Amino acid sequence: MDIGDPAYELAETKTDRQSEDSEAALKKLRENWAEYDLTIYTDGSTLSSNENGGAGIIFTTSPPEDPRILRTVSIPAGRWCSSHRAELKAVAFALEDEARDKNLRTIRVVQDSKAVLTRIENCNPTIPLASSEEKTILESLQKCHRNNCKVTFSWCQSHCGVKGNELADDAAKVETKENQNNVGILDTTAKAAIWRFTRREFVTKPLLRAIYGERGEQLNRVEERRLSRKDQVTVSRLRSGHHPDLRYWQNLINSEESTQCRGCEMGQETAEHVLLECPAVGPFTRGTLVTKGSMAKDHVSIIRVWNRWRTKVIGAGKVASQ
Template sequence: MNWVSYEGKRSKKLVFKESVPQGSVLSPLLFLLYIDDLDDEREVVELLHTLHQQECDLTFMWCPSHRGIVGNELADEKAKERSEQDQEGTDWHYAASKAAIKRSIKIPPMQHERLRKVYGERGEKLNRIEERQLTRQEQVTLSRLRGGHYPDLRSWQHKIGRIEDPICRNCKMGEETGEHVLLECPVIHPSIHSQLTDPEAIAKEPRLALKVWEK
């Protein structure tokens, strides 16, 4: 039931959080008993009582939402067939799968051994504390540089097939990875690189590390 119509006017949209039992749909009396037990549907009951007091005739009409639509009918049929088949394979644990997905989104992959070592030892909590001084966009940029999948890195563009040469565009001395840009390239901001001597320094001074990549 989506709304009640009275004298050409409709009540606000009503949506049941649970499916309505079939018997309640077929019998107006059972329907009234059903919704009378739902706290969220008191407005419907009050409206029906008001209309009854005004001696209005009420007609309940069941409007199927998808009957007769070929695609929906076929989907229902296939779903029913599948549900009746024997289920094989490993058990799927929702909680464990959800936690794994959250971890994969929250922790960026560390492509280089030096970065993996430092950030693994320091722990995710400490990293978050030190990166609170960054804006959301700055955090994303630094995470992508650390993980080696920042879109402008030539190593990343090479990996996804956009360019043939992954060599650093500035020094021409090594592959343009996140580690190379942040720690190794002698051409990009040498004064900053003198302070960023290792991944530990990047973790302590994330905003300084971002200046390396500023154009």
């Protein structure tokens, strides 16, 4: 066997994704349980919306309907973590742990996620790996092979009466309730968490909904690309609230800066205030904006209101020109 070829190695270790019928899956687990020195049930879980991931691993022997529990392990998967990565983390820990035992000859890993099994099957060390878990899994499989230990991956539908799978799920949920701020996360996971948080702001802040519509992710990108480069930058800055001309943003950088609006001196100088509330804009311009509806679909309105406000304030000598 060529250790350098993970696809071949995984085929040799018999990646066995069973029938989608839960009874058939359970029956198959019962039929050949005696072939394995060790059966490991793994599962992953998150608290809510990909937050606080946990991985559960149950090491067993004996039939699946009445397994002998050798060890139960719960490990944190990260403050921001998808259930998929938590599942991979559970498999990685199980294989890395048992690859050290040179006395084992057959190991079965039971998973309830076909997506995880497919990802393991497609792992390739010759291309950049998406996660450290995949690298650990491949290295552990190769180590098991050198120790003459055959690893079989089996699929089991979740919540279908397999005790080991249920216990792994419970073990994974234990860590979802713990503080995981010190657990590292992937760059891709961090980006996804930031995007989810940004979209959540549209649900919790009425002013943002008024500016960008009920669902902030549905932005009119086609129309935005028709703007000049300068106007595109302005729209993006105002959408995020981080325009360098806004006192609110300047205050975040230097807390000694006032946040009072220089156009009306009646509110905080935020993007929402300037675009929706500040009297310096004038009723005609804002009335046109409101009748046109969502500013997420009408970037011209954003630019028009912003330029009118900024021109009036600059004309009064209250801000420096860009």
